[in-house]
């Protein structure tokens with residue numbers, strides 16, 4: 010049986026204001042939490058930040074709206090703000106910034122992989138696959154620091170659900186912003202699923218950017234601070250890339266409707282999938298609240314645009330955030346597309362060997378890495394701690410690491426401190442030899 014949220018009543022707005030004790034929930038235990046409960050918590054915080062921010066943009070820009078409707082938008086914004094606090098503050102105080110960071114990148118990898126496989130628009134799907142391999146590499150870079158600084162194995166956080174190994178190297182993610190801009194969908198033709206998928210991943214990426222902006226400085230280690238700066242800048246590109254897929258001709262009323270519908274769909278998925286009974290209660294209450302928001306957004310849309318909301322959001326719920334093991338899909342894309350780059354035409358993609366010498370992104374890459382690339386330094390440094398990089402993957406995928414690096418690297422505009430395939434191979438050999446020596450002693 011399908012679920013049409015427009016046919017549901019939801020919680021009336023006047024009942025949605027909560028007291029401080031209800032707003033501030035009991036955090037989960039980092040030692041016990043299911044990794045996908047954590048990814049839901051991280052994503053829903055991002056969805057709420059976007060939902061809250063959008064209400065403010067709406068009221069700042071809109072002139073032709075009645076006072077009572079404007080007040081309703083503002084009241085809903087207040088509720089988004091309260092929901093955001095509940096979601097974000099489920100995170101416990103003893104979960105370090107780096108542990109949370111691994112959670113953020115696990116969200117990006119497994120969410121984007123799910124969306125790519127459930128995206129009806131081929132071009133949007135290709136863009137999801139492109140972004141996927143960049144966040145996949147971020148997870149690997151941060152995993153090095155988590156090990157060096159805090160003795161954390163990647164599986165302490167990702168719990169064996171997501172591989173941790175190099176992707177398209179982070180130093181090659183820096184592009185001319187003009188090239189990051191994608192072709193946007195046509196709002197008259199795009200499926201509601203495409204619109205919800207994009208808004209979901211965009212909210213996640215924006216919050217990832219904000220988290221690195223607000224936390225990257227919290228470590229004294231300079232290489233780590235620089236790596237946060239470097240990856241934060243890529244997340245800025247991801248926000249640019251995903252938001253550019255949206256048809257700029259969408260009206261603010263359409264956007265309002267899509268924002269509330271996206272919140273409904275995400276909470277609906279969280280409620281269906283949640284394994285933590287305490288946290289599930291929040292997904293249930295918040296879904297009810299969001300259906301209430303959607304009713305108001307639908308009424309406003311009908312009043313000002315004189316159209317049926319189903320023209321925009323359809324009549325069925327969408328599942329935008331089903332978190333599950335995506336290793337097989339990610340490995341397939343990794344092996345096929347690690348050498349992909351943004352094409353100079355500003356719309357499509359090329360492989361490394363197809364891009365011309367005057368590619369606009371080379372200038373950006375040469376400038377930002379003119380001394381060195383922090384994301385390469387982290388592999389240089391981890392050699393002293395562990396002989397080789399920290400990797401968590403099947404033996405089959407581990408055996409492909411050198412060939413993946415060979416395929417993913419560029420010659421032009423690579424940083425001077427780039428870890429080349431030969432060096433990585435030697436590191437791996439040294440690790441094996443020392444492992445044997447250690448085993449003999451024991």
Ligand SMILES: [Fe+2]
Pocket residue numbers: 057060088089092272299
């Ligand atoms: Fe919300």
Ligand SMILES: [Fe+2]
Pocket residue numbers: 114117143144147148217240244
């Ligand atoms: Fe990332």
Ligand SMILES: [Fe+2]
Pocket residue numbers: 117144214217243244247
């Ligand atoms: Fe990202």
Ligand SMILES: [Fe+2]
Pocket residue numbers: 060085089268269272299302
């Ligand atoms: Fe909402």
